[in-house]
Amino acid sequence: MPFVIPVKAMALTVSTLMCGTMFTTYYFCVHDSECPALPKLPTISNTWEDPPGNFLSRVVVSIVALLMALLQPTLFLPAKGKLWCNGTVNLVLGVISCLLLSVVGAVCDSESDPECEGQSQIHVFSAVVF
Numbered sequence: 001m002p003f004v005i006p007v008k009a010m011a012l013t014v015s016t017l018m019c020g021t022m023f024t025t026y027y028f029c030v031h032d033s034e035c036p037a038l039p040k041l042p043t044i045s046n047t048w049e050d051p052p053g054n055f056l057s058r059v060v061v062s063i064v065a066l067l068m069a070l071l072q073p074t075l076f077l078p079a080k081g082k083l084w085c086n087g088t089v090n091l092v093l094g095v096i097s098c099l100l101l102s103v104v105g106a107v108c109d110s111e112s113d114p115e116c117e118g119q120s121q122i123h124v125f126s127a128v129v130f
Contacts, residue, residue: 061105
């Protein structure tokens with residue numbers, strides 16, 4: 001019998017994992033006095049620059065992006081012909097978006113932070129296009 005994961009459970013897991021990561025890295029960033037607390041919120045990328053956020057985000061965003069890419073066919077192929085554009089085109093755009101999200105998580109935003117040493121241009125480009 002093949003291993004089957006229900007699509008709704010997978011989508012819920014992916015969403016929960018990503019939201020949990022954002023809240024967790026924000027907590028650590030504020031707790032370590034690296035980010036401002038409420039009401040002034042930092043960007044998500046700022047919460048991912050210092051440990052443990054930079055390590056946690058890379059692992060979780062890689063997993064989330066992969067699982068989101070695997071979910072794309074269930075979103076767009078059944079709707080082929082019912083969307084403003086061909087379902088296959090939307091599928092390809094969705095997978096490209098997941099690839100860009102994985103780049104956002106993998107490439108750090110700060111070029112000056114010694115824990116990060118990222119490429120801001122690549123990070124920002126991927127985030128905006130995503």
